[in-house]
Amino acid sequence: MELLSRVLLWKLMLLQGTAVLAYSGPPGLTTAGSSVVSEAAVNWAAGAGAVLRCQSPRMVWTQDRLHDRQRVVHWDLSGSGRSSARRLVDMYSAGEQRVYEPRDRGRLLLSPSAFHDGNFSLLIRAVEETDEGLYTCNLHHHYCHLYESLAIRLEVTEDPLVAGARWDGEKEVLAVERGAPALLTCVNRAHVWTDRHLEEAQQVVHWDRQPPGVPHDRADRLLDLYASGERRAYGPPFLRDRITVGTDAFARGDFSLRIDPLEPADEGTYSCHLHHHYCGLHERRVFHLKVTEPAVEPQPRDSPGNGSSHSGAPGPGALPDLFCPAPADPTLSRGRSVINVIVPESRAHFFQQLGYVLATLLLFILLLITVVLATRKRRHGGYQYSEKSRKSKGKDVNMAELTVVSGDQALYKGEDFQLDYKNNILKERAELTHSPPPAKNIDLDKEFRKEYCK
Secondary structure, eight states: OHHHHHHHHHHHHHTSOOOOOBOOOOGGGTOOSOEEEEEEEEEEETTSOEEEOOBOGGGOGGGGOOGGGSEEEEEEEEOTTOSSOEEEEEEETTSOEEESSGGGTTTEEEOTTHHHHOBOOEEESSOOGGGOEEEEEEEEETTTTEEEEEEEEEEEESOTTTOEEEEOSSSEEEEEETTSOEEEOOBOOOHHHHOOOOHHHHEEEEEEEEOTTOOGGGOEEEEEEETTSOEEEOSOHHHHTTEEOOTTHHHHTBOOEEESSOOGGGOEEEEEEEEETTTTEEEEEEEEEEEEOOOOOOOOOOOGGGTOOSSSSOOTTOOOTTTSOOOOOGGGOOOOOOOOOOOOHHHHHHHHHHHHHHHHHHHHHHHHHHHHHHHHHHHHHHHHHHHHHHHHHHHHHHHHHHHHHHHHHHHHHHOOOOOOOSSHHHHHHHHHHHSOOOOOOOOHHHHHHHHHHO
16 A cells, blocks of 8 residues: 555656756667777787687676676765765666665665656655755666766755756756655666677677778678577689688677688778667777798708718718708799789770770771772772763664664655545644655764763
8 A cells, every 4th residue: 555655656746847867878788880909919820720719707697697687777865064975876777776774664666667667756754954964876787888877966955936947057956845746857768777788689690701902891791690699601703711700609799700711812901890789889809910921830850860961972881862862952842822913904994905905996897998999999980881872872863863763754754644534634633644754963972071060
């Protein structure tokens, strides 16, 4: 019954027109990009096993086993002649409240649903003069290592007209009449304080690789690691089978990358990204890996008892070189060497473009020669055809004309029409019809000149 009365009183005070001050969490909670926490240059010999250390105790998700003890809020009071702050009340996310002074029990209240609705305000049922001072609302998240605080100054007055809330430029100042209830507001609805997310779905780690000369935004993804145990491997095949990360990485917070064996082609920039979306953790560790040639082991010297000497001349009892060959030259035993042949991209591009230009010019010249030859051949053949046509046409016209004229004259001379006409008009028309046309006088020279002028 007492608990029910406390809840009703709490809701009644929330309905009052008291100003509520809300503030956001730290900048890291809303920052999506990763911040570089370390950057190092490492050198490893080819053929060895390289280890890129990436460790973070904050990414050990097994630390959050006691969900009800990781988040806590407590109110402190300082000022009014006190040398140090005094703890008034605190509460864990499980809903457990603890009041430190016996006189404050039943007088100081926190909302039982504070960690669900983000309202951590403190209610004082009846204000006394000893309650004056600076109140601090402190929020702690032990798993995420977060700490936030909000300060409010409480003043007790006898004049009800002076009562009210104001802002002094740094914090809220609340003036309350003695004996009246006071509500010290502290509201923070960030999900890190109000929600319980599954840690396995909120943590992810991935490794990226940048070959030499490649910018960060075009890096290749190598590995994706999730706290649930899921793993995804990417990257080139020659490197994918040689990189490993411990299976218990999230249990120990050790996400170091191992490359075994190391090859000269593995040079580049490697980055380890740690993301904890629930805690707002986004970290990046950068490693500049350089691969060197393995150290050459010195050749073992011959022992004195095998009949050989350290000098170049053979000993007195030494056998000829035919039976005892000389040791190999130590300068001939060298380590692995890599020969890099680099063709400048600009020179190759120049020759390629020059080839395109020369090929286009050659095709244009061939096309021009073909057009010129075809034009000359057509013009020469046209002249010959014109002369032959003119000669043959003149002869044909003359012979045909002469033949037609002679034939017509003989035809018309041999015919004699004996017709009877009704009148002279019809007779004249008939004579004009049957009479031979007049002989044509054709000038062959004039016709030839006309054809030639055309």
